[in-house]
Amino acid sequence: MKKEVNQEQEFLFGKRNYIIMLVGIIFITVGFIFMSGGGSEDPNVFNEEIYNWQRIRLAPTLVLLGLAIEIYAILADPKK
Template structure:
């Protein structure tokens, strides 16, 4: 008589292949995400500065066109690139 435990262990293969895990996004998506992050970082770098060495003297450089208009538009463009990267179909 055969043991039932040995029969059940013989029917189930020991080396069953594990399903391969895939990334949620494709290579194209990650490329656009890194580009978007770089554009956002550039926007924040453009916003930096404008401080005065002497705290008693007000520096008008804080109101420059670069800091008030250009830098926020660059940051918003970076966020738009990020949204595009998320919605991009990697198969196309």
């Protein structure tokens, strides 16, 4: 005889953790969007726009901040 066991499936993380993860993903996505562009249609013409502060400073900072937020979301206690 087999006993039927009804087990409720639990998520690995809590709702708070998933919200923090979503915020981290948004930071990473915005960082990559800021990094895009700045190219030139003509390969013989150099475009100085590739070296603006947005692509050199802001975008990598947002991506690294997003990764730090993701690490925090994984390590945060879901029961708090």
